[in-house]
Amino acid sequence: MDLWATRTEFLAYLENQCAERLAVLLNVFALIDETIAAFEAIAGADVYARIFGLNLLKAKHLAVGAYSLILDGLGQESGALLRPFIEYAELLTYFRKFPDKAAQAAEDKLPKAGERARAIGGIYKDFREYLNSHASHSSYSHYSLSHLLEPRTNRFKKLQRAVPLVLETNVRDFAIQLYLLLHEAVLALERLKTSSFESLAARTDLLKEELFHAFKLSAA
Template sequence: MDRSPLWRARAQALTHLSRDRPEYAKIVEDLFALVDECIDAYERGARNSQYARVCGLTTLKAKNLGLGAYSLILDGLGQEAGALLRPFIEYTELLTYFKRYPDKVGEAENGSLPPAGARAKAIGGIYRELREHLNAHASHSSYSKYSLSHLFERGSSRFKKLQHADPTVLERNVRDFAIQLYLLVHEATLGLEPLSMTDLRSIGGKADTVHERLTAIFELGQARSDDPV
């Protein structure tokens, strides 16, 4: 095992998840597996469909950004993960946009898509507040308390050069990320409908099952002690 202090937080996080919250890690892995199933389905149709090609690449790009964000969360860099979450949700919204306006995939390939805000307005996007928060505190240079508070040792003014795995923060960040990853799965699955894929029912059934597990594992819809009141 690599004992470099650079990866100490990741080792601590993986140990905590495997020992105390294995269901958290498993649901994230299963969500990524479902994203891959959607990508494979789009790829099967990509030779004959510009829509399938663009949606497949959109889903793959979102997956890569999501994997990068999850990696940063494991490294104790949840705030920095927000810098990747911002484009991640843009690609998720693009899947909704392309399903609603399939003729727009050509604009994606020639670089003439409307701005993200205009696309979000066209589909009635649900991410406005999250996007604004990420813009203010994660995606751009910022000196707000949200951007910098984790850079100090707790209760002091000393700089914290390396993060540590805080179980409470880790669990909250994994929960929030898993929800966003499910939303990608949901939109990627719905985006397959115009292609009349034979395996759409199978993927849709798996997406429904993983949603039920997600709801149960993270007690979604129930008040939690770490939720804002």
């Protein structure tokens, strides 16, 4: 059994059929790395920058893992990583709105995730509940198990096959979540008055236009 057959097919499909979308996704990752570097540059003198940068780096690592699973045809399993990913994404908003909480984070004394989400009016409540029910914990729901069975025969599907439509949907949804992470991180840089803020903000805004164009998204 070739464990990487689906990944190989998916990568080839993205490179040949969805080159613009793949480029946008990789550019989001690249800008996240630059934003992490901007926080790191002053992390030694500013606890907010240190905590924010480490938080963003952790979110990026979870995103890389989720994307890797998507490429393996394991989009449902990638939800197990997206659940903590959105928690770290909400933490970015929390620290931006309540910068004094960074010191609490440094001492590992933050309020619980639910309290933080309520404090910022979090947008992820329904998504989090869906992931909790069908991806992040043991579940026997239709959404958790259906991809493990062959259509019609219900035989166990030992290796996920490359299905382009599923890949395109998963990559689109993932790219949106990743961009939201980047956008929140760049907003937080403004408070620190770093020399890189204006450039990163302008490029992030431009990347939004490219994202909408590549994935045919509507602003409505």
